[in-house]
Amino acid sequence: MNYRNFDRILLHWNQTQNNRQMPWKGEKNPYKIWLSEVILQQTRVEQGLRYYHNFIENYPTVTDLANAEEKKVFKLWEGLGYYSRCKNLIQTAKTVSTEFNGKFPDTYEVILKLKGIGPYTAAAIASFAFDLPHAVIDGNVFRVLSRIFGIREPIDTTAGKKLFTALAEKLLDKEQPGLYNQAIMDFGATVCKPSNPLCNKCPFRNKCVAFQKGLIETLPVKSKKIAVRTRYFYYFLPAYRNQLPVRERLGRDIWQHLYEFPIIETDAETDTGKIIKKAVQNGWMDKAATPCISPVFSQKLSHQLIKAVFISYKTKTRDTAFKNYQWVTPAVLQTLPFPKTITQYLNRFLASRE
């Protein structure tokens, strides 16, 4: 289609058909905009909503967040995934609080330098908070533009991103960039949806290349397929006077800064008898112990499939083999951030065995 009319059609749809409501819509406070945008990275609005409210309630200003205890912030983030976002959130809060005296930077280039803020989030903050002419390019925008303009270039290559970025910047209404950016994302989320888009309600229907050529289901194009690795986690829960050993996950792996129990990991499914034998060798278990073995908890991550088994038992001593762990009561356990798999196990089994 002719790109000259694009923003007029979009904004007319926005004014007459769009009734999507969200708490940060029309927000001008850059702290709140930044927070909502980081929470929503690769995350559905419905999923992120209660996290947004919790954060605003606990940390009304960027300085409150900067001064918060890191563990408490992670606890608030627990369950949302992509935990490096949380780490970067804290770092950027401190940067804004100290280096910028608590005032959010107001140019695209400076905003982009902050940790955890990439091209999308920088454009969102710049346009929503400061009315600067930068086009957002997220999953919605890739989909809308690839379909309406019939672009078969893959969206996950450097060349593709460059192409879509150039087009998006050209289409942007520079007079009202915030309104336009909000409108194109709402349009992608409610009309030009990934599956079963509402083409019969679409104002671009007569001009949409994908609609006319029957490419709605094939656009946008992605080139890469991701490989998924399977890992087997065997967790050990030795109860000593109602206490369990835990430690923070550090190092370059999934679930950084979340907590876990003593673990034996394998690449292949292993007989629990063998695993327990190994735990005995480690000094984690007495041969005479009578372990309770949980069913397999399966969790799919973007690049990994985790199969976890929990082995609980009682001990009479706090074995020195657990010297790198801290022993905590169930009450303290509640305050620590855990990955979803462990939370599920704790909720389903530990509580019921009291």
Added chain:
DNA sequence: AACCCGGGGGA
């Protein structure tokens, strides 16, 4: 450029 990083919901 390729790869890594969660968890939930829809089809």
Added chain:
DNA sequence: TCCCCAGGGTT
């Protein structure tokens, strides 16, 4: 099951 979601960082 597979795909997608208001992406970004590291190697």
